[in-house]
Amino acid sequence: MKKNVAVVMGGYSSEYKISIKSGNVVFNHIDKELYNPFIVYILENKWVVVDNNEKEYSINKHDFSIEIANKKINFDFVFNVIHGTPGEDGKLLAYFDLLNIPYSSAPFYQMALTFNKRDCLSVAKTYGIKTATxxxxxxxxxYDKKEILSKVGLPCFVKPNNAGSSFGISKVNEEKDFEAALKTAFQEDSEILIESFLNGTEVSVGVIQYKNDTIVLPITEIVSENDFFDYEAKYMGKSQEITPARITENQKNNVSKAAKHLYKSLNMSGFSRSEFIFIDDEPYFLEMNTVPGMTEASLLPQQASIAGISLSDLLTDTIQRSI
Incomplete structure (x- = not known):
């Protein structure tokens, strides 16, 4: 009998539309010969399964089941494609742990840790990973604006601490723009991070579990047309994403080693995509995404394809290994 797979998407953050795009790509690439996939919207006002005719069936939150035509359907596996809360910050995964339903992501603690940029950077430093001031x-x-700017310098970045897809991020070039950047970040989160600007080549490094091994995917170089890799650059074609990256062999070895070391040190599982900026040959860690985008424009599927791993094979391996 084929296993029932819930592809959960949406979420409660500004990223919910991107998540739904990613979730539909995952749904379309799951092998229907092996599994029965279901589209599941986890939204602030409803948790529902949506069928091919756009008909909705409410999720029973007591056991994460649905009823269709008087038949109860339980899920054997959850494919988590929620960017932001509650999927990427661990909350939903803790719920699935209580129900003993396996899922594609790392455990809830690792998700919560990596979603919190400050805490993730603090832990990364203890493992010898370089980070920005x-x-x-x-x-x-x-706060004392002049004291902060004397520490991080100008230009600098102001970021929501718990958000993704570059929502709420500003690059501050002049002191007069600092307060406006704080206001923008605080609209996304009650905690923010102010980081020094690192002037170097930016790369994105996918690390995944595949065929019972932890592998580093081909590295992507990010060349943004905008001032940094913002929402437009990520999702609206305002960047070049060059895979494999135009970096030296030494840089490639250094960043691959750092990304894999961090993945293993944090006891990660599932997919991850970490961002680094090179200062000379040294990679400086920016953040880790534990529910990377899975749209046609997303980096991790592109990297996997160049590594010879189809999206369908990647999804099948993830489900089989977890179940």
Whole structure:
């Protein structure tokens, strides 16, 4: 009997539309000969399964099941494609742990840790990973603008601490723009991170589990037409994504080693995509995405394809290994 796979998408953050795009790509590439996939929207106002005719069936949150034509359907596996909360910050995974339903992501603690940029950077440093100079603020904290800028310098980045897809991020080139950047970041999160600008080549490194091994995928170089790799650059074609990256063999070895070391040190599982910037030959870690985009424009599927791994094979391997 074929296993039932819930492809959960949506979420409660600004990234929900991107998540739904990713989720539909995953749904379309799951091998229908092996599995029965279901589109599941996890939204603030409803949890529903949506069929081919756009008819909705409410999820029973007590056991994460549905009823169709008086028949109860339970799920054997959850493919988590929710960017942002509650999928990427671990909340939903803790719920599935309680129900003993296996899922594609890392465990809830690892998801929560990596989603929190400040905490992830702090832990990364303890494993010898280089990072930018940074300052952390909670909404309502008193702060000294000149003291912060003297530490991180200009230009600098102001980021929501718990958000993705570059929502709420600003590059601050002049002191007069600092408060506006704080306001923009605080619209996304009550915690923000202020980081020094690293002027170097930016790369994105996918690390996944595949065929019972942890592998580093071909590295992508990011060349943004905008001031940085923002939402437009990521999703609206305002960037070049060059795979394999135009970096030296030494740089490739250094960043591959750092990305894999971090993945293993954090006891990760599933897919990850980490961002680094090179200063000379040294990679500086920016952040780790544990629910990478899976749309046609997304980096991880492109990297896997260049490595000779089709999206269908990648999804099948993930489901089989987890079940």
């Amino acid at each position: 940074s300052v952390y603020l909670n909404q309502g904290d008193a």
